[in-house]
Amino acid sequence: MYKKDGSNLVPVPSNAVIPERDINDMPALECKNLGITFGGLHAVENFNLTIGRTEIAGLIGPNGAGKTTVFNLLTNVYQPTTGTILLNGMDTHGMSTAQVSKAGIGRTFQNIRLFNNLTVEENIMVAMDNSMKYGLFDGLIRLPSFFREEKKAHQRALDLLHIFDMENVASHRAGSLPYGAQRRVEIVRALATDPKVLLLDEPAAGMNPSETADLMANIRKIRDTFQIAVVLIEHDMNLVMNVCEGLCVLNFGRIIAKGSPAEIQKNPTVIEAYLGKSHTNEGESQAAVDAAAEEKSEGSAPENTKETRKGGKKK
Amino acid sequence: MKRKNTNKYVSFALVIAAYAIMMVLISTGKITRSMQGMLVPISAYIVMAISLNLTVGILGELSLGHAGFMSMGAFTGTCAALMMLESVPNTGLRLGISMVIGAIFGGIAGFLIGIPVLRLKGDYLAIVTLAFGEIIKSIFNNLYLGFDKYGLHFQLLSEKGIKLEEGGRMLIQGAMGISKIKKISTFTAGFILIILTLFIVYHLVESRYGRAIMAIRDNRIAAESVGVDVTKYKMTAFVISAAMAGAAGALFAQNYSTITANKFDFNTSILILVLVVLGGLGNITGSIISATLLTILPEALRSFATYRMLVYAIVLIVVMLATNASSTKIMIDRLKARLGGNKEEEER
Amino acid sequence: MRFLSFLISGLSLGSIYAIIALGYTMVYGIAKMLNFAHGDVIMVGSYICFFAMMRYNLPPVVGVLLAMVVCTVLGMVIERTAYKPLRQAPSLAVLITAIGVSYFLQNAALLLWSSSPKVFPSIIGNGKIQLGELTISHVTLLTVAICLVIMFALTWFTGNTKMGKAMRACSEDKGAAQLMGIDVNGTISMTFAIGSGLAAIAGVLLCSAYPTLVPTTGSMPGIKAFTAAVFGGIGSIPGAFLGGLLLGVIETFAKAYISTQLSDAVVFSVLIIVLLVRPAGLLGKVINEKV
Numbered sequence: 036m037y038k039k040d041g042s043n044l045v046p047v048p049s050n051a052v053i054p055e056r057d058i059n060d061m062p063a064l065e066c067k068n069l070g071i072t073f074g075g076l077h078a079v080e081n082f083n084l085t086i087g088r089t090e091i092a093g094l095i096g097p098n099g100a101g102k103t104t105v106f107n108l109l110t111n112v113y114q115p116t117t118g119t120i121l122l123n124g125m126d127t128h129g130m131s132t133a134q135v136s137k138a139g140i141g142r143t144f145q146n147i148r149l150f151n152n153l154t155v156e157e158n159i160m161v162a163m164d165n166s167m168k169y170g171l172f173d174g175l176i177r178l179p180s181f182f183r184e185e186k187k188a189h190q191r192a193l194d195l196l197h198i199f200d201m202e203n204v205a206s207h208r209a210g211s212l213p214y215g216a217q218r219r220v221e222i223v224r225a226l227a228t229d230p231k232v233l234l235l236d237e238p239a240a241g242m243n244p245s246e247t248a249d250l251m252a253n254i255r256k257i258r259d260t261f262q263i264a265v266v267l268i269e270h271d272m273n274l275v276m277n278v279c280e281g282l283c284v285l286n287f288g289r290i291i292a293k294g295s296p297a298e299i300q301k302n303p304t305v306i307e308a309y310l311g312k313s314h315t316n317e318g319e320s321q322a323a324v325d326a327a328a329e330e331k332s333e334g335s336a337p338e339n340t341k342e343t344r345k346g347g348k349k350k
Numbered sequence: 351m352k353r354k355n356t357n358k359y360v361s362f363a364l365v366i367a368a369y370a371i372m373m374v375l376i377s378t379g380k381i382t383r384s385m386q387g388m389l390v391p392i393s394a395y396i397v398m399a400i401s402l403n404l405t406v407g408i409l410g411e412l413s414l415g416h417a418g419f420m421s422m423g424a425f426t427g428t429c430a431a432l433m434m435l436e437s438v439p440n441t442g443l444r445l446g447i448s449m450v451i452g453a454i455f456g457g458i459a460g461f462l463i464g465i466p467v468l469r470l471k472g473d474y475l476a477i478v479t480l481a482f483g484e485i486i487k488s489i490f491n492n493l494y495l496g497f498d499k500y501g502l503h504f505q506l507l508s509e510k511g512i513k514l515e516e517g518g519r520m521l522i523q524g525a526m527g528i529s530k531i532k533k534i535s536t537f538t539a540g541f542i543l544i545i546l547t548l549f550i551v552y553h554l555v556e557s558r559y560g561r562a563i564m565a566i567r568d569n570r571i572a573a574e575s576v577g578v579d580v581t582k583y584k585m586t587a588f589v590i591s592a593a594m595a596g597a598a599g600a601l602f603a604q605n606y607s608t609i610t611a612n613k614f615d616f617n618t619s620i621l622i623l624v625l626v627v628l629g630g631l632g633n634i635t636g637s638i639i640s641a642t643l644l645t646i647l648p649e650a651l652r653s654f655a656t657y658r659m660l661v662y663a664i665v666l667i668v669v670m671l672a673t674n675a676s677s678t679k680i681m682i683d684r685l686k687a688r689l690g691g692n693k694e695e696e697e698r
Numbered sequence: 699m700r701f702l703s704f705l706i707s708g709l710s711l712g713s714i715y716a717i718i719a720l721g722y723t724m725v726y727g728i729a730k731m732l733n734f735a736h737g738d739v740i741m742v743g744s745y746i747c748f749f750a751m752m753r754y755n756l757p758p759v760v761g762v763l764l765a766m767v768v769c770t771v772l773g774m775v776i777e778r779t780a781y782k783p784l785r786q787a788p789s790l791a792v793l794i795t796a797i798g799v800s801y802f803l804q805n806a807a808l809l810l811w812s813s814s815p816k817v818f819p820s821i822i823g824n825g826k827i828q829l830g831e832l833t834i835s836h837v838t839l840l841t842v843a844i845c846l847v848i849m850f851a852l853t854w855f856t857g858n859t860k861m862g863k864a865m866r867a868c869s870e871d872k873g874a875a876q877l878m879g880i881d882v883n884g885t886i887s888m889t890f891a892i893g894s895g896l897a898a899i900a901g902v903l904l905c906s907a908y909p910t911l912v913p914t915t916g917s918m919p920g921i922k923a924f925t926a927a928v929f930g931g932i933g934s935i936p937g938a939f940l941g942g943l944l945l946g947v948i949e950t951f952a953k954a955y956i957s958t959q960l961s962d963a964v965v966f967s968v969l970i971i972v973l974l975v976r977p978a979g980l981l982g983k984v985i986n987e988k989v
Contacts, residue, residue: 110575136577148572150565160558161565162576167558171586174557175550181557188558228576412790466974473732474973477928480921481966488963507957616921620797627794660809663801667780670798674791675783 054280057087061124063232063264064109064140069118071108078104079288082118086232086281091258091265093279093296095272097308101288102268103145106234110142111135123231137165141230143221145237145268151210155201155220158209159192162227195223198253198260214241219250226257233257235267239274247271251278276300284308358552361635365396365548368642369541376537384649386537387605392645393540394420394602397547399625399637401594404551406623407632408560409587410567411467412476415483416622418463419456419595420602421614425490427452427600428528428609429521433497441534445604449543449597456596459486460589468584483619490611495522527610528603535605543601544638547594551634554590563587628669703832704954705947710838710907712946713845717900718923719930719938720852721893727869727933728889731789734796735776736897737920738803743769743898744905744915745807748816758821765898773894774887782883800917807913815912818905837906844903848896849939856935865889869933922949922965929969931982940980945969 053062062085069082079101086092094102107113109120111132120127127135141162150158167188169180196202199219204212209220218238225233238254239247251274258265269275275282276296284292284299286308292299299305372389375381402416431448438444463482467475495504498518508524522528554560562583565573574580603609625644629636647665651658673682718740725733743765750761780799784792825836856862864885867875876882904919905911922945930941945965952964978984 112571112575132571132574133577133579136575142575144572144575148569148575150568150572152568153561153564157561158565161561161573161578164558164562165577169558171554171557171559174559175553177553184558224576406790412793466970470973470977473726473932474928474977474979476732477925478970478973481925481969484921485963485966488960488966492957492959507959616917624794624797627790631788631790657809660802660805663798663805666798667795667802670791670795671780671783674787674795676786677783 053085053087054090057089060088062086062121063088063090063123064266065121065124066109067119067121069105069108069115069120071104071113072116077288079108079285082108082285082290084283084290084293086264086266088231088264089258089262090281091254091267091279093275093282094266094268094285095270095275095282095299096285096291100285102285103236104288105285106142106236106268109135109232109234110140136228136230139229139231140234141225141228141232142234143218143225143236143238145240147214147217147221149209149217149220149224151208153209154206155196155209155212156189156192156205158220159195159224159227160188162224163188163191166229192227195226198226198257199223215243215246218242222253222257226261230263232264232266235265235269237268237270239269239271247274250274254278357633357635358548361548361552361638362545364635364638365541365544369537372537388645388649389537390535390540390605391602392642393537393544394598394605395622395625395645396544396638396641397540397598397601398595398622399629399641400544400547400551400634401591401598402622403626403629403632403634403637404554404587404591404594406626407630408551408555408567409563409584409591411584411588412473412623413479413591413619414476414616414623415463415479415481415486415619416591416595417614417616417618418479418483418486419459419592420599420618421483421486421490421611422459422592423449423452423456423596423599424603424609424614425522425528425599425611426455427596428531428603429495429497431532431534431600431604432519432521432528435532441532442536442539445534445536445539445601448604449539449600452600453593453597456599457589457593459596460592461585463592464585464588467588468581480616480619483614483616487611487615490522490527491525493522494520494524496520525610525612527608527613529608531604531607531609533605533607535601535603540601543597547597548634550590550594554587559583559586624666628666700954703834704950706832706834706838708947708950709943710841710946711950712926712943713841714900714904714907714942715919715923715926715946716845716939716942717848717896717903718919719927719942720848720935721897721900722924722927723930723932723935723938724865724889724893726927727935728865729781729785729886731781731792732796732924733781733890733893734793734920734924735799735803736893737916737918737923738800738807739769739773739776739894739897739916740901740904740919741807741911741913741916742772742803743901744818744911745811745816747821747898747902748818748905748911751819751821752816762821762899762902765902766895769894769898769901770891773890773897777887777890782886804913804917811913813912815910818909818911820909821902821906837903841903841907844899845939848899849936852892852935861885861888925966925969928979929972931976931979934979934981934983937979937981944980 064084064086066082066084070080071078082105094105096102104113108115111127111130111134122135122138122140125138127138130138150161153161167184169178169184173180193202193205196205199222201216201219201223204216209217212220218241222233222235222238235254239250242250254265254267255278257263267275267279279296282292282294282296282299283290284302284305291304291308292302294302372381376386398416398420402413405411405413405416427448430451431444434444434447438447463479467478470478489506492507493504494506494508495502496518497503503513555564562573562578563586565578566580566583570580599614621644625641626637628644629638629640648658648662651661718736721736721739722733725731725736746768747761747765750756750764751758756764776799780795781792784795820837822836822840827834827836827839856866864875864880865888867878867880868882868885872882875885901916905915923942926941926945927938928941929945930937930939948968949961949965952961956964972980976982
C-alpha cells in the first residue's frame with residue numbers, strides 16, 4: 036500500500052528502511068540502541084529505528100509491548116538507560132521534555148491530556164507559547180506587541196482547527212468536548228508546536244468507523260501539508276495497514292519485525308507474537324492475520340478481551 | 351472566555367462602587383469608627399486573598415505560608431517608611447514607596463522559597479510553604495535592626511551589640527516588633543492597591559503567561575509536552591503572588607502603631623486560605639467578596655461576645671459541607687436546573 | 699555527657715512527636731487528607747485526663763484510659779459528621795473543613811475550660827534515674843518506652859491483622875478494596891479512632907513533659923508533628939516514627955547549641971533541605987504519574 040505514494044521502502048544504514056522519496060534528506064528521527072530498564076526489567080531494549088523526513092510510520096505490538104514507553108523515551112519523559120536519539124541529526128540526550136518539544140517533537144497521549152479548564156483555542160495557543168514574542172511586562176501593560184501576537188496566535192489556532200473543521204468549538208471548554216473531538220484537539224495542539232515529528236498515541240481509540248476513516252485522511256493531509264514525519268501507535272489494524280508506509284513491531288520491549296505493511300502481514304514472527312505458536316501453516320496464518328485486522332478495525336475498546344482469547348489459543 | 355471577561359468587569363465595578371459608597375459615607379459621617387478602622391485591613395486582606403488565589407486557584411499549588419510574604423512586606427516596607435521620615439515628607443508618596451519596597455522584598459522571598467517549592471509536589475509543597483512562614487516568623491521575632499546616619503545595623507537574638515549614633519533609632523526590636531509606626535495607610539491607598547492587583551492578575555491570566563500557568567495546573571505533563579517551561583511559569587506566578595502579598599503587608603502594617611511578627615503566623619496564612627476557598631478557587635470576584643465578608647463577620651458577631659469564634663468555626667464547617675458535600679451538591683444542581691440559564695450568576 | 703542528655707531529651711520529645719505524627723500519617727495514608735484538627739484532639743485528651751485526675755481524683759491510669767476513650771469517640775464523631783460527607787469533594791474543601799473543626803475544638807475548649815493555664819500533674823511522679831553523671835527522669839523513660847511499644851504494636855497490627863490489612867488495602871486503592879468486600883467507611887472510621895486514641899496518649903505525655911495546659915496547647919505540637927510526618931514520608935508508619943524522633947532530636951540540639959528562640963527556624967530549615975534532597979520525605983516513595 037505504501038506504493039500508492041510512488042515511494043518504495045529502501046534500506047538505510049543501521050538496518051532500517053525509509054520511504055524512497057526521503058532517502059536524500061536527513062532522517063527526521065533516528066534511534067540507536069535505545070533502551071530503558073525499570074528496576075531490572077528491560078521495558079525497551081536495543082531499539083533501532085529510522086523515520087524518514089515525511090514518512091508515516093506505525094509502531095504496533097501487543098499490549099504491554101513497550102510502545103508508549105518508546106514515545107516517552109523519544110520525548111524525554113523517561114531518560115533512556117542506553118542509546119541515543121537523533122532528532123533531525125541532533126542528539127536530544129539530557130534535554131527536558133519541554134526542550135524536546137521545542138526541538139521538534141509533538142505528541143498526543145493514550146489517555147487524553149488536555150487542559151480541561153481552558154478553551155479549545157487556549158489549549159492550542161498554549162502550544163504556541165514559544166513562538167509568541169512578547170514578554171511578561173508587555174502582557175501586563177498591554178503593549179501593541181501583545182495585541183499583535185495574540186491576534187496572530189488566534190488566527191493560527193483557527194487555521195489549525197480548520198484541518199479537522201473544528202473552528203466552531205474554538206471557544207468551548209476542552210474538557211466538555213466529546214471523546215473523539217478531544218483526541219482531535221490533542222493532535223491540533225501537538226501540531227501547534229511546529230513539530231518535525233508528530234507522535235500519535237492511539238489516535239483512533241474510542242472512535243467510530245466513520246471518525247476513524249476521517250482520521251486516516253487527516254493524518255495523510257497533515258503529513259502532506261506540513262511535510263513532517265508521523266509516528267503512530269495504533270491497535271486498529273485497518274488504519275495502520277492503510278496509512279503507514281513503514282511498520283515496526285514491538286514485543287516484550289524488543290523489535291521483532293520492521294518493514295512495509297505487506298511484509299509485516301506475512302512475517303511469521305509477528306503472526307506468532309499476535310496469535311501464538313501453533314499457526315505454522317503459512318496460508319492459514321495469513322488468513323488469521325487478515326481476520327485479526329478485520330476484527331480489530333471494528334474498534335479497539337474490546338481489545339483486551341480479544342487479546343486474552345487469542346492468547347488462549349496458544350496451547 | 352466570555353465568562354471570564356464579565357467576571358473581570360464585575361470585579362472592577364464592585365471595588366470602585368464600594369470605594370465610592372464608603373467615601374460618601376465617610377464624608378457624611380454616617381459610618382462608625384470601628385468600621386472605618388477596618389477599611390485598610392479589609393483592603394489588605396482582599397489583596398492577600400487575590401494574590402493567594404493566583405497561587406492556589408490559578409497555579410493550582412497549595413500554599414500554607416502566604417502570611418510569610420505579608421510579614422516580609424510589612425517589616426521591610428515599614429522599616430523603609432521609617433527611614434524615609436525626613437527625606438520623603440509626603441505621606442502618600444512615602445506609603446507608595448514603602449509598598450513598592452514591600453513588594454520587592456516579598457517577591458525576593460517568593461523567589462527564594464520558590465526554588466525548593468517548585469521541585470516538590472502537592473502536600474510536600476504545602477509543608478515547605480508552611481515551614482517558610484514559620485522560619486520568617488522566627489527570624490523577625492529575633493531580629494534587631496537599628497538605623498542611624500551610617501546606615502543599617504542588625505543583629506540576631508539581642509540588641510546589645512547595636513550601638514547607634516546620635517539621631518539613630520531602633521527599627522525592629524525582636525519579639526516586640528516595630529513600634530511607633532506612623533499610621534500613614536489610608537483607604538484610598540488600599541483601594542489603589544486593590545485596583546492595581548486586579549489589573550495585574552487579570553492581565554496576567556489573559557496573556558500567554560496566564561494561559562501557560564493554567565495549563566500547568568490542568569496537566570503538567572501535557573504542558574511540558576508542548577514546550578511549556580514549567581519551572582519558569584510556576585516561578586513567575588509564585589513571585590508575582592508573593593510580591594502582591596508584600597505590598598499588602600506594607601499597607602496593613604502602617605495601619606497600626608505597633609506590628610509584631612506573631613501577627614503573621616500560621617493562623618493568618620490559614621485565614622487567607624479560607625478566604626480563597628470560600629470565594630472559589632480561581633474566582634477573583636469571589637475572593638474580594640469573601641475577604642470583605644469574613645473580615646467583617648467577627649466584628650458583626652461582637653454581640654455574641656464569647657461565642658463569636660465558635661460561631662465562626664461552625665459557619666465555616668457548615669458552609670464547606672453545604673457547598674461541597676455530595677448530597678447538597680445534587681440539591682444545588684437541581685436548583686440551578688430549575689433556575690434555568692442563570693448558571694453564571696449562581697457561580698459567582 | 700551533655701550531648702547524651704540532650705540526645706535523650708530529644709528522643710523523648712521526638713517520641714511525642716512520633717505518636718502524634720502517626721495520627722496524621724495514618725489518616726493521610728487512608729483518607730488522603732491533612733487532618734488539621736488532630737493537634738486539638740491532643741488538647742482535648744489532655745484536658746480530660748487533667749480533670750479526671752484533679753477534679754475526680756481518679757488514678758492516672760484511669761485518667762489516661764478515659765482520655766483515650768473520649769478522644770477515640772471524638773475522632774470518630776468528627777470523621778462521621780465533618781469529613782465523611784466530603785469524601786468526593788476536592789481535597790482543599792476537606793482541608794478547610796478540618797481547619798474549621800480545629801477552630802471549633804479550640805474555641806469550645808476556651809468556653810468550657812477558660813483560657814487560664816492549667817498546671818498538669820505528673821502522672822508518674824518526679825522520679826529520676828541517676829546513671830553516672832546522667833540524669834533521666836521517669837517521664838522521659840516512660841515516653842520513649844510507650845513510643846516503642848506503640849511502634850511495634852502498630853507495625854504488627856497493620857501487617858498481621860485483618861483490619862490492618864484492610865487499612866493498607868484502602869490506602870492503596872479504595873475502589874478495589876471495596877470491590878474485594880472491605881468496608882471502606884468502617885476502615886476509615888477505625889483509622890480515625892486509632893489515630894485519636896494515640897493522640898490522647900500523646901497529649902498526656904506532652905503535658906507531663908511540658909505541664910502548662912491551655913486551649914491552644916495542641917496547635918504547635920500538631921504542626922511540628924505534621925512536619926515530622928512529612929519529614930519521614932507522609933503515609934508511611936515507620937516514616938512517622940523516624941521523622942518524629944529526628945525532629946525532636948534536631949529541635950533539642952538546636953535549642954541547646956544554637957538558640958532557643960531560633961530552634962523553630964532551624965527545624966523548619968532542616969525540613970526544607972531534607973525535602974530538597976528527598977522530595978517525598980525520608981521513607982516516602984516518589985510516585986511518578988503514569989504517562
